[in-house]
Amino acid sequence: MVIVMKPNSGEKEIREITKVLEQLGLGVHISKGTERTIIGVIGDKRVLCGVPLELMPGVEKLVPIVESYKLAGRTFKPEPSVIDVSGVKIGGKELVIMAGPCSVESMEQILEAARAAKKSGAQFLRGGAFKPRTSPYAFQGLEEEGLKLMQEAKEETGLLIISEVTSEKNVEIADKYVDMFQIGARNVQNFQLLREVGRSQKPVLFKRGPSTTIDEWLNAAEYIMSEGNYNVVLCERGIRTFETATRNTLDISAVPVVKSLSHLPIIVDPSHAAGKSQYVLPLSKAAIAAGADGLIVEMHPNPRCALSDAAQQLTPEEFDNLCKDISRIATIIDREFKYGG
Ligand code: PEP
Ligand code: MN
Secondary structure, three states: OEEEEOOOOOHHHHHHHHHHHHHOOOEEEEEEOOOOEEEEEEOOHHHHOOOOHHHOOOEEEEEOOOOOOOOOEOOOOOOOOOEEEOOEEEOOOEOEEEEEOOEOOOHHHHHHHHHHHHHHOOOEEEOEOOOOOOOOOOOOOOOHHHHHHHHHHHHHHOOEEEEEOOOHHHHHHHOOOOOEEEEOHHHOOOHHHHHHHHOOOOOEEEEOOOOOOHHHHHHHHHHHHOOOOOOEEEEEOOEOOOOOOOOOEOOOOHHHHHHHHEOOOEEEOHHHHHOOHHHHHHHHHHHHHOOOOEEEEEEOOOHHHOOOOHHHOEOHHHHHHHHHHHHHHHHHOOOEOOOOO
16 A cells, blocks of 8 residues: 655654554655655555544545555656666666676676777676576686676776676675676576565666566565665566577567556666577667667677677677667657767
């Protein structure tokens, strides 16, 4: 349930209501919009039986939440969220592009990728250090050493760092290096891991699983948010369908659907959807045209020699063309992207 406050209600009324709810053992989440404040009530509503909340000063109405997720939903927070990651805002007017190799492989490789990403206008360097590979015999990533290399690339270029975490233990390690945690598709319902990043205040890029419905995905986001971390950005990366021409099927519909159900920003990963570099540009353009707040794109100085996901990574030149096209689309849809930084 949410309590919608009257436009002219003040701090005193909000405090009074919070006190009553907390005394009853309920969780209280306050969302201050430009026009009015909404108080989200979490917990077993049966304790409210006989409590005339609607008669308390400042209360306009009580609205039940029908969705099983609450903090991630629009009823709780009607206005879109803008997530600030070390000064870069995701979900505002400016589009955000994250780019870099699938895996961090060497100093030379990550530096070259970072320089290319920066030159074309990306704000984030991506790179996997803890790699959740389909086969246990495939390259598993450089782990902490990879994060250190990313940090050096950050020092040179000023790009922010995003990298995937796959266990509670490596959340602790990655926390020292990254600006944003990435939770990958395979861990979308690893609830212990979600709670762990939820206990941090560090922003989380939360990918959709290959077989999760949007409802399941938003419920999973709720696990992070219910621990107190509201800095969640969703990422559509393709879902499993009967089609085999691409690695996954990019669910473009997820962009407007998520925007209607949730206030959280959503970006798109065209690389893991396509699985083939030739489709990354058209999917990126479609995603931005559909209203995505940004992209996370795999780019490698020498894709053919990549230790993971070689077929889908763009060359720096291809990535540069993508950024140029995105900046053109941005002007048409009243967004911004500074091609060339
Ligand atoms: C990745 O971004 O490197 C990755 C493994 O992606 P996903 O979790 O979407 O498969
Ligand atoms: Mn990859």
